[in-house]
Structures are given as structure tokens and as C-alpha cells.
Amino acid sequence: MSSSVVPPGVAFVANGLKATLLPSITTYGILYVLSSTSNAQLPRTFLATAAICSIPLVSYIKRSWKLHQQQREREALGAVSIPRWKGKWPGNFDLLLKINEDFRTDYIGRPVRLYFDELGNTWAMDILGDGPVFTIEPEHIKQVLATQFDNFEKGREFRFAAGDVLGSGVFNSDGEMWKFHRSMTRPFFSRDRISHFNLFERHGDELIKLMVQRFRSGLPVDAQDAYSRFTLDSATEFLFGSCVHSLQSGLSYPINASPYTDRASDPAEDFARAFAEAQESIAQRTRYGPLWPLWEMFGNKSTASMEIVNKYLDPILTSALENRKQFLANVNTSGSEKSAEIDEDETLLDHLVKFTDDKVVLKDEILNIMIAGRDTTASTLTFATYLLAMYPEPAARLRSEILSKVGSTRCPTYDDIREMKYLRAFVNETLRLFPAVPFDTRRSKKGTTLAPAQPGGKPFYVPPENEVTYSVLLMHRRTDLWGPDAMEFDPDRFLDERLHKYLTPNPFIFVPFNAGPRICLGQQFAYNEASFMLVRLLQTFDRFELDVSAQPPESVPPASWKNVPGRQSIERCWPKSHLTMYAQVSSLL
Known part of the structure; x- marks a missing residue:
């Protein structure tokens, strides 16, 4: 890297x-x-x-x-061209600038949603001769992720843009390298591994204790900061057995605290902040397409961040490789075969060093899986808590289910969480409106077609080496797929007749963790961790309120949003995304 x-x-x-x-x-x-x-x-x-x-x-x-x-x-192929969004400048360069500016200043997804309204659910634009495709059509997303999986890969453009952050890890590799990473990592996310909740209990109870102390002092809690610490501690211990202990540094203070506490630099916070900044650099690059290097003319924007990340990881990787030497020595002494089976107390890093001693490969894979198992969970918990505050009736109903099932003190088990239907519906509805990965992209290897826009029509033509960007965020909010109340938060849609009317016959309208062979490895880990934390949260607190007055002014949605239809007009936080979704600056409880 x-x-x-x-x-x-x-x-x-x-x-x-x-x-x-x-x-x-x-x-x-x-x-x-x-x-x-x-x-x-x-x-x-x-x-x-x-x-x-x-x-x-x-x-x-x-x-x-x-x-x-x-x-x-x-x-x-008997196909037709995909409708084009046309700009005013030569090469449509104005479109590139407009999209990037709007993504910075507007509501998430709105800059391109308007063109879905005008051009249909799949359209393209030519940027200096390149023609990326954008889609929110479930059948097209299904083809890209599943039925035509072998023809759609991350592609060299994304690998180049993300290479100095993600390296050749599972998120940023194709072909045999992707298969190698996937085969190494998949066994570690089996049910036996992700259903052991002792890890969540230790860090979850530590977070709850900090939240109680903060509320007793009369100050709000930055929910996103709190969950980022909880998931970072859980993920680092789960992945490489070396917890960063970011919760021990305490929760951050709101800007209106009196007196405001300016925290000293902390290695765990530095690591988390640097990793987030590195991901943001990838997001900016992908929005600028193949021209992104022009915006880094005087230096690589991810270098400083990755130096901090690498400084933290290098000693951990060195220690793991030393353990590998001991492992191999024991194998040679006993004369037994090297086993890929996972021991009870083995971390993911312990498991990976059985397959390779390449420090770069190990680092790449650890960082990739950290995004899968940590960032997605932090995002889901942040927006789930935001929705608990926005919608008190569903919050009360969820708390009632939790108390009736596990009481007010007992930690939930894997089976408890499986049996709490409303809890799962609540998490799913959070992921529908605020999916952890709102945008993603693939690149075609050879020319192909996507299903016709209308029954009986001709299919759409996708040229070879062509980027296809899809948005599950915008697809999850389509009223024709989810009903007229698609913009509303209502967990019951995953329990009542709407489930059978909309989702059951067309499962690809809900893919918060992707689908097909590249479905997120950390999906069940994220579900379990988020569910566990929500249970402990609602066992402890009976209501939630947003304290917008404690947010920095630049994080509060602008007044102009009040006149825009849809969720944008009612939001009280500003959703953003890099590789995963986050609140621009956390909403405080």
C-alpha cells in the first residue's frame, strides 16, 4: 500500500x-x-x-x-442506446463540476435523482468521451451484481482511485485476487464466530456507562461519535485482537458545552479520523471519474491519512507475523499439516497469516474488512438512533418488544435477536432509507445489454469498459417499488401485507449490503452488532430527543430544504457519504 x-x-x-x-x-x-x-x-x-x-x-x-x-x-445485440444527460460545455465538463458541487452542498442523492425523474431509471452521460451509466432499476442492478456477475468487476479505474487506501483487498480486487481474498476471509464470518456476543457486551456496556454519565451531567451525546468508538473498539478486537480502546478516551463534547472541552490528540481517534479521511479521498476521486488526478496535482490527498493508519497497524501486523513463525514452527515440529481451521480464540488476522506472510496483503485485507464490519455498523446505528428520536411511537414499540423478550438487564443472545421481529424490521427500515453504502460502481468487461426499460422494448446497450454506477439509496426510496409512503419511516412495511406486495416478488429492490457473489461479508456481523447495541440502548433509555442546538451550524440542514418534497424537507441532520453513509456532523441526543 x-x-x-x-x-x-x-x-x-x-x-x-x-x-x-x-x-x-x-x-x-x-x-x-x-x-x-x-x-x-x-x-x-x-x-x-x-x-x-x-x-x-x-x-x-x-x-x-x-x-x-x-x-x-x-x-x-438488437439493443438501443441508453438515454443521455447532456451538458452545455464541450465534453460535458460542466456536468462533472455540477455533480461534485451538488454532492457537497445538496441533499444526498438529489443531484442525480432529478435526472432519473427526467430520463428514466437508467441513463448515461458522456464526460470527455467516457459514458458512465447510472441506474436505480432493480433488474439492472440484479444483472450487474448477480446474473452477469462475471462481466462486471470493480475495474481498473476504481482500483486505481482506491489503490493507495484499499490496496488489493477484497473490496478493490477482481478475478483470482478477489477469489483469494474471499476464500481467506469467508470462514471467519460463520455463525459460530458472529454469534459470540461477549465482545459486543464488553464494549456496549462501556458505551452505555459513558452515555449515562454524560446525560447526568446535563449534556447531550454525539451519537455518531459514540457509535464510531463502540464499533471501532469492537472491530479492532474482533479483527486483530488489539482493541484501540477509543471509548476509554471518553465521548466528545458538543460545541456549546460550558466550558467547551478541547480534547487532546488520542491515537485511537487519530486512527479513526485518518481512516475516514482516506475513504473520503476515494469518494471524491470516484465522483471526478478518470480525471480525478487533476484535482491532486500538487500531492496525493490520501498520503497523510494513510501514514497515520499505517503507523497504527504496522506493530500489530509485525506481531501477527511473529506469531505465524511460531505457528509454522509448531507445525513442523509436530509433523502435522497446516490447518486453516479457526481456533476458538483466533482473530481474523491470526487466521489470515496462515495463508500469507505478505504484510501488504494482510494490511489491505484488514482495512477492507474493517469497512465491511465496522463502518457499516456505525452508520446503521447512527441513523437508527436518529430515527428513534424522530419517531417516538416506533421507538416505544421497539422498546416494548425488547423488554418483553429479554427484560431490562439481561444481555440478548443470538436466538433472542432472531426472534425479535420488530427489531429486525426497524433495522431493515433504517437500512432502506439510509443504506450503509448508498452508491457503488462496477465496470463492464465486454459489451453487453441491460433489460429493456419497458416490456417488449429493446434492451439497453452497455459498451465494453464502461462504468455502471447504481444507487440503492435512491432505489430504496422509489414510490413505484415501495408504495406511495416510500419516503416515510415505517418498520411495519417489513411485517405487513406490503412485504408480500412489494419485496417478496422483487427481492432486488432491497439490497443494503449488495447482492450476488460479492455480497458484503460483514452483513450478519453488522446486523448482530447493531441489534445488540439497540437492545442495550433501549433497555437503558426510554426516550430520545435530538438536540439540534448543540450541533455546529454547518451541520444543520439549510432552511431552503423545507420547500423541497420528500424526506429532505423533514430531515434534522445532513446525510453524507464517502464509501459509507454518515451524518455530516453528528446529531446529538
């Missing part, structure tokens, strides 16, 4: 110049040789002009040939 000394923008421009100047240099050379060997000596100004003119000419020829090949393939 090394970062290049040369800034990405400089390398991008240098490579671009090589590709751009090659036609002109070749043209100049050919004309110069012909001129030198003929009686008619061509003026050097003519040679230079011809060389310069060859650049757009060659570009036009290449683009025309590419479009011609795509047209032939599209006709052979």
Missing part, C-alpha cells in the same frame, strides 16, 4: 502528454523523412502545423472508430 512520490496529477498529465504528443511526433517524423528524401523540401512551419493538426485528427479518428465499433455491436 505504497503511495507514489510523484503527485497523481503530475503523473496523469505526463502520461496524457505522452499519448497526445505521440501522433504529432510520428507525423512530424514521417513528413520530415519524406521531405528529406524527395526533391520538394517541405517548410518546417508546414511540418509543425501538420504535426499539431494530427493531434485532434487522430483523436477524432480513434473516437469515431470506437463509436462505429459500438454501433455495430449494439445493432448485433
